[in-house]
Amino acid sequence: MSSQNVFASFLELQKTRLAVSSVQAYERDLRDFATWFAQTNGQELGPQAVTSIDMREYQSWLQTVAGRKPQTVNRRLLVIRMWLAWCQEQGIIGRLPGMPRPVREQKAAPKALERVEQNRLLREVERRGSTRDLALVRLLLGAGLRISEAVGLRREDVTMGERSGYVVVSQGKGNKRREVPLPAETRKVLKVWLDEHPGGPWLFPGRTERHLTARQAQKMLAQLAVFARVEVTPHGLRHTAATNMLSSGADLVTVAEILGHESLDTTARYTKPSARKMAEVVEKGEV
Known part of the structure; x- marks a missing residue:
């Protein structure tokens, strides 16, 4: 045939x-x-x-x-x-020929916002969002929490002093508990939000007795991102937080602990240069 x-x-x-x-x-x-x-x-x-x-x-x-x-x-x-x-x-051939292994493609670094994009987003959140919105965005961007971890925080999970602070993530991925330190700007906004907090056990209360849902937080961020002219999701803010930490000189082990990664390989993805960065390097290196 x-x-x-x-x-x-x-x-x-x-x-x-x-x-x-x-x-x-x-x-x-x-x-x-x-x-x-x-x-x-x-x-x-x-x-x-x-x-x-x-x-x-x-x-x-x-x-x-x-x-x-x-x-x-x-x-x-x-x-x-x-x-x-x-x-x-159909009985046309007796056995299949051996097939080669699939070609593997090097994974690009997760999309992180450039510094100017981060500033545009924060500016629009301050202008158009509520204090709660700003506290949530700052928490995602400053501490690198997953959106499910952030919205699930209780007021008692937040501890802040004069020069330091942290949040306790009781049920991270794999149901693991960890303490995540808070940078200065995040602490400052969280203090303001806690002063205005309407009450109840949740750090970010929703419309019912429960906390803000991940879907509601995603919708809020998407609306503000339009005004900031950036494309970003809550997970994109986590990527950005990790990239910021590593760019500032933090080591992989520390960043992995902050993010709640079990494997350093997961954290190492953030060290891969972006396509823009690689293009800049080859341009500068050309004779």
């Missing part, structure tokens, strides 16, 4: 499962593989002729010659494997 006929039967089956656009993408991927196979091996593609060497070579060709991104390379090889698995089910 020719590859064209096998493609047709395989793709007809996919039409019953997938959207038209997905089936068309599958077809393009398989046709491209057939063209590469014929040009490389000097023979028409047939499922019986595909070997593990072909799959490794095609993966390499997609990366180095065609310049495809890892996500695209992995998708194309997955489609080919699906086609070959279907051929095996």
